Amino acid sequence: MRIVCIGGGPAGLYFGLLMKRRHPDYEITVIERNRPYDTFGWGVVFSDQTLGNLRAADPESAAEILDAFNHWDDIEIHFRERSIRSSGHGFCGIGRKRLLNILQARCEQLGVKLVFETQMSDDDVLDADLIIAADGLNSATRQKYAATYQPDIDLRDCRFVWLGTSKLFDAFTFAFEETEFGWFQAHAYRFDDNTSTFIVETPEHVWKAAGLDEMSKEDSIAFCEKLFARYLDGHALRSNASHLRGSSQWIRFPRVVSREWVHWKSDAHGEQTPVVLMGDAAHTAHFSIGSGTKLALEDAIELANSMEAHPGDLRAALDHYTSVRSVDVLRIQNAARNSTEWFEHVDRYAKFEPEQFAYSLLTRSQRISHENLRDRDAHYLGGFESWLAERAGVNVNARAAAGHRPAPPMFTPFTVRGVTLKNRVIVSPMAQYSAHDGVAGDYHLMHLGARAMGGAALVMTEMTCVSPEARITPACPGMYAPEHLQAWQRIVGFVHANSDAKIGIQLGHSGAKGSTRVAWEGIDQPLDEGNWPLVSASPQQYLRGVSQHSHAASVAELREIEAQFVRSTQMAAEAGFDWLELHCAHGYLLSSFLSPLTNQRTDDYGGSLENRLRYPLQVFKAIRAVWPDDKPISVRISAHDWVEGGITPDDAVQIARAFKAAGADMIDVSSGQVSKDEKPVYGRMFQTPFADRIRNEAGIATIAVGAISEADHVNGIIAAGRADLCAVARPHLANPAWTLGEAAKIGYFDVKWPNQYTAAKTQLERNIERERAAAAAVAGLSPLERAQRAEGTV
Known part of the structure; x- marks a missing residue:
């Protein structure tokens, strides 16, 4: 087989040597436009896991790379x-030049042909069976066949410069300095016996405000030396990008995502040759998680493995390569995006105390979780948990004297107005469609009561409607008739008498999404009969061609609906609820005013965001006026419509500020469900970044919701200051005692169970301890012993 790699960086070199190692008879050529010892940048970083992958792929080069590495375990953060x-x-850490030289020498040893100082495109490659386009970040190949590869290039906000220094750092070091222009940060790490990488980064507007866009290269380096002098100890900063002048050495990071990685080019005879993207040509991941070179090398490993698994079938091999790698790369890129955005918005977290700022930094990508930090450094995490618990009002010294471990963030108390929640877990409002004529019955008593006894601090009713016409379905509960008040008093009384949980009510109006069937008979489908008129901000049909049409609410109707919300709020207070939430999300009536997708009014309630906020704020102020002063009100909003032209996270911050000014205590941050054209990006804790941004930009407490399914998630969200409470939905449907179970799973046993259930507490904790011990024992077995145990032979 004849293989040509265009580009002699880590991807092209490593793929060449792997294929030659496996197939000495293959003709493999790597073509590089630069000289053998040219390189730009300084050191690169790998994790221990990446080293393991290299050892498995080519032990010889891995041994040389490992011998040249500078290894460290510590991260040090300097802030205020x-x-x-x-x-x-x-x-x-290893020098980029040293890494390339090792790979070049290994290629030569195996017989890979290396061609330097040669600029070549795929058209110059004749008679090859496979062309690898590893031509880097500014790939000419990717640009040439853009119609096939369909690249999406997102130029990020920060400017950064890649420098070096003779100061030898003994930890991966992050240093933050505030200037009159804004925040600058340095990423520094040692990569050989003489040199450290020193990357300086700052948002574009700060870079310009500091005048760096007009400075010479020498002056901008001097600026950085002065700014970070306390960390450099007199050592100079220097650049090895001699080809760059002035401000051009400061670049913005391009996030590259290629939809396709293989282009099949045809010659004059109809023969097709694949041109395969690899490394930075296919994708990039921000340097703040150190994954660019890792991804390039792992691309090479996977393509070599895929070709080995599909001998003689190049199409099948390339299909396998792209299907496997695209998933792995997207996972890393998502983590890198989170990390990138954190560094773009250091000012968002700069008001944190250093302890929480450091924790937020360490967990910024969501690849490192709370319990993962405990595995890495239990002493550090224990100290941080004590610090956080003390600030939440826990008597840390008394707990320590009694032999108790610090309370994990999930189990610290939280006080809003006159209500103190025992922990940070909420049972999210979840539609159950089990009411009769709006009356919450035995089902609701069981549903809410069981979850109140299951350890959550606050259980929320599903959206409870303020009138018969406000219901989503005929089976939705209401709070507009005397029998509704009596039913809810019974449930609230049960929760208060049998648990230490609080109970809240979510009030709402379905708007254009009403008069539908219960979910299991056809979600969002209109009733076969008995429909009622629908009202919304503007005329609307939620499901095109299917749903009923709503009409635009008149001013008189709006006054009537406002009065209905006030009446329901007064009844909720009489019922004894501890908490009230106003539903302004998911395309329901109040949400329909907020979103420009559903509000085309031309009166005072339409147009600008200020006008679109007018009616929801009017309703909020009316209910705040009649709700007890010592009890909180939260507001649920959709922070992102996931549709072009809809509500954006920028808008959500403004919406939150407006509700805060009106007296809201918290924002319950959800997203979507406003339009069926939505294209949400799902994933673990996928809505938490919206809660984070609102909390730390609008300055109001938030509730995070969405794909939060483990104690580890809750602990990380609370500890990093991304939200103040976490609302958990589906896991609570599967297990009413989810909170108690999660406490046992993380080994936190200082949680009060209902007296009737204490025997189960002991049993559960014993079982989990046995499972943990068994897992540890298996982890210590050899691969053969594990296989024998799985087969039952030992």
């Missing part, structure tokens, strides 16, 4: 005159 260190992270 404080230094915080965490260990156990397992990083390795």
Whole structure:
């Protein structure tokens, strides 16, 4: 087989040597436009896991790379005159030039032909069976066949410059300095016996405000030396990008996502040759998680493995390569995006105390979780948990004297107005469609009562409607008739008498999404009969060609609906609810005013965001006026419509600020369900970044919701200051005692169970301890012993 790699970076070199190692008879050529020892940038970083992959793929080069690595376990964070260190992270740094030289020598040893100082495109490659386009970030190949590869290039906000220094750092170091222009940060790490990488980064507007866009290269380096002098100890910063002048050495990171990685080009005879993207040509991941070179090398490993698994069938091999790698790369890119955005918005977290700022930094990508930090450095995390618990009002010293571990963030109390929640877990409002004529019955008593006894601090009713016409379905509960008040009093009384949980009510109006069947008979489908008129901000049909048409609410109707919300609020207070939430999300009536997708009014309630907010705020102020002062009100909003022209996260911050000014205590941050044209990006805790942004930009407490399914998720969200409470939905449907179970899973046993259930507490904790011990024992077995155990032979 004849293989040509265009580009002699890590991807092209490594793929060449792997294929030659497996197939000495293959003709493999790597073509590089630069000289053998040219390189730009300084050191690169790998994790210990990446080293394991290299050892498995080619032990010989891996041994040389490992011998050249500078290894460290610690991350040190400098912020506001404080230094915080965490260990156990397992990083390795190596000079980029040294890495390339090792790979070049290994290629030559195996017989790969290396061609330097040659500029070549795929058209110059004759008689090849496979062309690898590893021509880097600014890939000419990717641009040439853009119609096939369909690249999406997102130029990020920060400017950064890649420098080096003779100051040898003994940890991966993050240093933050505030200037009159804004925040600058440095990423520094040692990569050989003489040199450290020193990357300086700042948002574009700060870079310009500081005048760096007009400085010479020498002056901008001097600016950085002065700014970070306390960390450099007199050592100079220097650049090895001699080809760059002035401000051009400061670049913005392009996030590259290619939809396709293979282009099949045809010659004059109709023969097809694949041109395969690899490394930065196919994708990029921000340097703040150190994954660019890792991704390139792992691309090479996977393509070599795929070709080995499909001998003689190149199409099948390439299909397998792209299907496997695209998933892995997207996962890393998502983590890198989270990390990138964190560094773009350091000012968002700059008001944190150093302890929480450092924790937020360590967990910014969501690849490192709370319990993962405990595995890496239990001493660091224990100290941080004590610090956080003390700030939540826990008597840390008394707990320590009694032999108790610090309370995990999930189990710290939280007070809003006159209501103190025992922990940070909420049972999210979940439609159950089990009411009769709006009356909450035995089902609701069981549903809410069981979850109140299951350890959550606050259980929320499903959206409870303020009138018969406000219901989503005929089976939705209401709070507009005397029998509704009596039913809810019974349920609230049960929760208060049998648990230490609080109970809240969510009030709402379905708007254009009403008069439908219960979910299991056809979600969002209109009733076969008995429909009622629908009202919304503007005329609307939620499901095109299917749903009923709503009409635009008149001013008189709006006054009547406002009065209905007030009446329901007064009844909720009489019923004894501890908490009230106003539903302004998911395309229901109040949400329909907020979103420009559903509000085309030309009166005072339409047009600008200020006008679109007018009616929801009017309703909020009316209910706040009649709700007890010592009880909180939260507002649920959709922070992103996921549709072009709809509500954006920028809008959500403004909406939150408006409700805060009106007296709201918290924002319950959801997204979507406003339009069926939505294209949400799902994933673990996928809505939490919206809660994070609202909390830390609008300055109001938030509730995170969406794909939160483990104690680890809750602990990380609360500890990092991304939200103040976490609403958990589906896991609570599967297990009413989810909170109690999660406490046992993480080994936190200082949780009060209902007296009737205490025997189960002991049993559960024993079982989990046995499972943990068994898992540890299996982890210590050899692969053969594990296989024998799985087969039942030992």
